[in-house]
Amino acid sequence: MSASVAAHHLRSDARMNAPARRTLSPSPLLAALALPVVLTGCQGELFDGPAGPGGRDNPICRQAEGCAPAEELPSPSSRFPRLSHHQYENTVRDLLRLDSTNGITDAYLGDATSTTFDNNGNELYVGEALWGDYQRGAEALAQQVTTDATALARIVPEGAGTDPRAFVEGFGLRAHRRPLTSGEVDAYVALFARGATAYPEMDTFAGGVRVVLEAMLQSPHFLYRVELSTERAGDVVPLSSWEIASRLSYALWDTMPDDALFEAARGDSLRGEEGIRAQAARMLADENATDTVAAFHYQLLDMPKYEDVSRSTMLFPEFTESMRASMVNETQSFVRHVIFEENAGFSRLMTAPYTFVDAELATVYGLDGTYDDTMERVDLDPGQRGGLLTQIGFLASHSSSTDPDAIHRGVFVNHRILCAPLPPPPMMVPPLPADESGALTMRERIDAHTGPGTCGAGCHGTMINPIGFAFEHYDALGRWREEDRGQPVDASAEYAFDGTIVDYEDAVALSGVIAEQPMAHRCYVRHWLEYTYGRPPSARDAAVLARVGDASIDDDLSVQEILIELVASQGFRTRSTTELED
Template identity: 45%
Template structure:
């Protein structure tokens, strides 16, 4: 991971002073010398029998995503809302399925400049408002100027860095605090010191990155993470923000010293409403809710489809996942087979549900002959469709990639769209273009098309149909699962087969490992993924899977850099 550039651009005196105070930290993060921070004493919470072979190498310095930065600034400064400054930052790239992939979250020179400007703006904003300043300056600070300054640096610094400051860090920031009265003429000396310190803390690499050095020397080829590092990792996984004061206190008290204690803490964190948002974000990215918006449908064929239905379909999907994971305490099997749904007047009309509905969402039960789980819901079906027809190919690709984690090659450069066929069914057009006897037979004929054809009963807006172009719909096919060809008559049976398959559960487990670690999976993750997949297939809930991930060796330790 490239270290950020810490050259101080611009002319303000305080920016030059800040640069001198942070050069050492920049060099440490670049791997030039020494160790970073103050690792906790003790053995760390490694499960018995943990070995280095179980842990995939990862960055010791994953950067905060822009969403995490916004949440962290809000909570660190105890603001009412996210400041919104990241809207002008260099855009976070998407590295894979999830937006927290460490491989994509680099600090470019442009982004580093964004961090500098934001730090200065936030420091000025907070110290110019007495009410905001009082929120971050504890009322019980000592009375003497020197003791008061030191206590502020230590307490705020612990929250900013998500761990206690070292003595050297405390002295460096305290010296900068005392220079505040020179850098900001005319301001109260304490306020000026706070402003200088805030600007420094907010652009420190220890704030921008989630530093994972570890606690003590390697044991059995692994370095256990410190209690503060685990608290930070848990907090960004479950809440997408910095640890709370209570979580930092638990780390200080050594209450995250065993895998059992970590699991118990995680169970409590899952009960926080913020966990619902993060679990929702996982499924939103995995199942591509963004594609539910800006859909173009032929108004002559589908006059009931209105632009705001993209928001409706996303909200339906969010409520469905929240119901399964948190209310029902279910897992992937329920996500693929449950007929519980949440509809308003727009969605109820397309589902064909009778009754009086409004713009508010109500829970209903969909018909067992027509719907089964998330793959038969309007969002997925309408987003994987053209303006006039179902898109069997993209429906099949989605199932292969996002539900089964199948290895599909990219489409060839000369791939073309389906030719017109006014008298043919949608399935006949797809088969003629990509099925047996065509150049696309290898992937389409055995993987993509069979998975996509299961959804032929659903038109371009996801409405159920029994005929296509005057011909009875044919949604039957065969897909290989568990090493055996499995036949099905329609999407209901196909969803059930997916829910029973080891492939779907292993894929869901793999995605949680990716999301929890913020990186792509590797060979050393296979054992954990297999265990999670088997547990999921056996009925373990999504919550159970998450708790198993955070109490695993791979979450609680890292491999030494020289062993990667």
């Protein structure tokens, strides 16, 4: 039997997590299993406030008090979020107890969402092309495991021996991330018996396992995080401990629950806030949490752009193509150190006067000493560098091939660090005019094009340019400079943070100001909520964003404490009673 018999059980017109109520057409394989394939979606108003400034069209409404009830309520979201490719890879690795999946999803149809992060369960779905990829992947993985005696032995539940029912119950719990129903067990056991016919060349037990693996790796209960709880408690639907275990594991580890988390679910200890806090603290001490934090910041800081940086070696003799990977490693090493070694929070990410360099980056920073290809912590001149925004990767990836780009640096900080509501740019924006005299600084050219007295004065002049100008001391590769076109660099500016105008003299000062701004702390927490909850924030999240965001600055919460607060909140432990409808 081949997994190909299930090629049509997930069709492109049956998006289980789409805002619709649909019935999937079961394949012969799933029909034989008699497994439930009717799944419904759920959605609602993403913003409860009025349209327009300060309402649902304003990202600030996602943070500010007053545009949603003060009670912490769960936002409408998919009851069937599909695993992202990153989560799928991790889950396959852990479910089958493999050392590596060898990048199996590299050949799959790529994930694509319209949000900052790739795990937005409201947008991930399975169409015909991806379903074919899952089908072929299930075949290959099942064959790989069952034709290797050592690999097969690793996935057989303890004490199961060669008993088909014991295998189905034990492995099925891990694959579905909940106990199977008696009907599901019977159906899988019946399928197991067909292994001898499907694969007569194999040992009877191995053949049965192979067929079951092919089916389970294609099951909606594996590919999606299915939440079946429906009983209401007032305005919410409390999730079961099994469902919370999955939410918690994919939030903090981007993979399936481990044995300890399954045991906590079995003992029904995850319904209460304290049970979740205890498990979250345990999980954050695991290496999987380090990987999740790295994946979050990789996307938040748009590090794929670091890997596209290219510079002329005539203008920038320090640049090499291998430096791109060093830029990523620098930022990731810094983030890991601040969050897990220092157990610090957002303010430290913005201001810590050190970084990690190898021999290539040391030359860009102008450091003396001997370095090799390993990342080494170094203290930097606190008058020139401090925190994420003065690191080479951010500065070089937001520059042109020859000059620093104050506009794109300013846009990035407004969007990703401050969550400021920039309006969309107008159509057909003309490029920055060339400087025929060759004497104007980049700041002067930008001011002349978008500053006071121009059509760009409103947005550029008050929001984008003032932030971008703070980085004028850094050239297109991120090197420190004192002059631009023979003139002294002017990196001073002012910006209205939550309506209060603050002056700063350069990027180090700006980073220090940002570290003290409630809007920046709430923005960082908002991004973490989006990542850990697997959906964009809405007005209903305003209360938890305000509580945790304010605590981030008032109580100097560490990033680990922020994560514990988010996953222990009612919005994480329960589901909205509002269902998605077309």
